[in-house]
Amino acid sequence: MKLIIQIPAKDEEQTLPQVVRDLPRQIPGIDTIEILVIDDGSTDRTAEVAAELGVHHIVRHISNKGLAAAFQTGIDAALRLGADIIVNTDGDHQYPGDQIPLLVAPILDGRADIVIGDRQPHMVEHFSLQKRLLQRIGSWVVRRASGTSVPDSVSGFRALSREAALRLFVSTEFSYTVENLIQAGKRRLTVAHVPVRVNPTRPSRLHKGNWNFVKRQAATIVRTYATYEPFKTFTYIAAPFVIAGLLFLLRAAYVFIGRRVGFAAGENLQALTLGTGLLVLGFIVFLIGLVADRIGGNRRMLEEILYRIRRAELDDIGWRQRVERRLDALETQVLDELVTQERARHVNDSA
Template identity: 50%
Template structure:
């Protein structure tokens, strides 16, 4: 079996060497362990640092596409390079690489398809109280939306089986962590969590540029999660609230009208009409959104089946949307493909 450890990078020259120095070259259960770097349009010496530390494969974006895009590019490249299991970790050495065997063990033992490393968030000193609260809130939302029991959903330290990686598709441009867990739950993939350790903070988080920005992005991400993966419940709830409010206001007008005071409550009648109309239209949107979600699932199934068809394509070239992304493969690795 082949394990590929992938690291999305954007201007990580200062910390990447530390992260790479800690990565293993041998993991129990795997005949080979290879390293893959996704250079997301870095403008520093990230690629040079990766090559100097013996990275096997480098995928390069022509510009900065974001963490979620880099993650998906890494999965696609790893699959084409023949990975049986893919481990994703960060370039800032946040996660303890010594826990990779524990992360991959449930997959080797056929107990899970995806394994998420659970950090001891409560005792991490460089996490602010607001960030800890939002981490817990995000994990709770994911558990509700996915029917899974993952205590640290925002964790990027995770192991993914080949079959699971082929079925994942991230729509969010900001981060992949929450969405992939929800997809796993909806696709009935077996997903578990294992406790992991963390290292000292080497640099501020790239995703948390400021607390207000992090709160805003987190709220938007959570709303999008429900809109994409629970569309009927999301829109039907809004529609029911609007329709019920309009109905109550309308009944209030009828009560006053029957008691001879209708002329003074015409505004209530207008407001009730507007809210009833908005509620009814939102309920219709709920049904349409549910149909679109069903179509999306069918398209995902078609994508998965198409991806498993035999392909006569050089694994050193990965087509990524409208651009070509090149994977540099050393001669020894290419001969073994």
């Protein structure tokens, strides 16, 4: 069982040594632990510091591509390196390394495909009251959209099984946390969560304040949910127009009938026109939902094709690595035999 701990980092030369130093070197049930640093276009010595610390693998982006791209680069690299479990942690030392055994335990026990580290934001003292409230509301929305029960949806401290890592793919440019969680819920992956400690850190460089973060995450939630539930999304949008249109048409019908039997008076042209327009608009939105649902079916097929291509590619890489190891072993064995024969011949010549 191989665990790769990936650390997306940008300009983290000051905190990276402490992050790497605190990572576990042994975990029961894990045979091999390796560290992967993704340098996302740092302008300082992040990559050099990582090399000096002796991390096993370093991947570099020439320019800054953002946290989501760095996360996906790390996942792809970890899979190619043969990871059975991938843990993602931050380069600012927000997440203590000694919490990783807790994070991977549900995957090792076969109880989960993905495990999210619950920071318990309502108990974190260095979080402002506004941030705690926004975290609570945002996580509730994500739980509803994803069908999961994760209480801290934007936590970047998470572990993924190999199968989950193959199934998920980040397409947003902002952050992977929410999109991955909704993807996992819609693909029926088992998502668990465990409470973890956190360390006080500097303010996040991912966004420009809480409201900027909320705006961008809200856009991600809507876009991702609409991607996986297009029919529901457009039905929800069409429903108010249809209901309002029916109410106006009922008003027009009431006036029309009332004028015929003498218990009502007035004009019904405005209600008739407005009701018809709203009903047609709602029907058009509903039809867009049907088309989007069919497009969503094609997307699901493409995702399955992507999954199989990635799996086949990794199987091919694994096969090549096994062949290379076997050839190296055979080469060493042949060389040892030749050395032994040469020594025996030398002994015989000396005698």
